[in-house]
Amino acid sequence: MDDRFEAFSTSHYLMLALFVAGIPVLIRQGRRVRGTSAEERSRRVFSIAIIATALPLQVLQLLPGDWSLDTSLPLHLCDLAWVVTAYALWTRRPWACALTCYWGLTLTSQALVTPSLSQAFPHPRFIGYWTMHVLVVWAALYLTAALRVRPSWRLFGSTIGLTIGWMVAVMAFNVTTGTNYGYLNGKPGSGSLLDLLGPWPWYVVSEVVLVSAVWALITLPWTAAGRRAAAGDAARSPALT
Numbered sequence: 001m002d003d004r005f006e007a008f009s010t011s012h013y014l015m016l017a018l019f020v021a022g023i024p025v026l027i028r029q030g031r032r033v034r035g036t037s038a039e040e041r042s043r044r045v046f047s048i049a050i051i052a053t054a055l056p057l058q059v060l061q062l063l064p065g066d067w068s069l070d071t072s073l074p075l076h077l078c079d080l081a082w083v084v085t086a087y088a089l090w091t092r093r094p095w096a097c098a099l100t101c102y103w104g105l106t107l108t109s110q111a112l113v114t115p116s117l118s119q120a121f122p123h124p125r126f127i128g129y130w131t132m133h134v135l136v137v138w139a140a141l142y143l144t145a146a147l148r149v150r151p152s153w154r155l156f157g158s159t160i161g162l163t164i165g166w167m168v169a170v171m172a173f174n175v176t177t178g179t180n181y182g183y184l185n186g187k188p189g190s191g192s193l194l195d196l197l198g199p200w201p202w203y204v205v206s207e208v209v210l211v212s213a214v215w216a217l218i219t220l221p222w223t224a225a226g227r228r229a230a231a232g233d234a235a236r237s238p239a240l241t
């Protein structure tokens with residue numbers, strides 16, 4: 001097997017097929033345990049699985065043979081996403097679940113479609129990259145579609161604020177060090193959806209607008225469902241006298 005990973009190759013399609021095949025199994029399992037004593041155990045096993053996968057990959061990047069200022073620091077959004085996702089699964093805190101939902105369903109999922117990866121299977125980077133990104137997106141689906149953790153407009157706003165704060169901090173770091181974490185100061189050479197959004201810096205602005213619109217579309221049906229559920233509960237409750 002070739003020692004370099006190629007996007008839209010057989011190995012890429014196999015990983016995408018595995019990702020898609022696991023979704024109904026995961027959601028069915030989550031719905032089965034939702035609201036029971038097994039739900040917390042299920043979430044925490046999922047959390048440990050993400051940590052056990054992502055942490056060794058992070059450590060590998062810091063070793064002398066792999067260290068590079070350009071790529072090894074945990075400053076990409078996906079590097080933060082797995083930490084937040086593990087915390088969300090362990091605690092079910094609303095802000096962490098919201099970040100997992102918004103980041104996982106839109107930004108981390110992009111890393112599955114247009115992966116920034118050089119090493120082919122069975123290199124540890126290949127295994128770590130795909131396992132980490134797949135688990136984060138699965139976790140976002142698990143929390144929302146299976147456990148019914150609902151985003152809200154308040155959490156939508158706080159997620160935008162936190163994401164823009166990350167962007168500003170990382171862009172400043174990139175300018176200072178000549179790096180390109182988050183692909184905020186230049187597009188990835190391997191090609192990505194950013195190629196459709198124009199030149200720098202306009203593609204960054206376009207990305208913020210587009211992602212915010214998609215997040216709003218994600219939030220809308222969940223908040224509408226919450227209002228309908230609340231209205232139904234009020235209608236079934238006896239009137240106060």
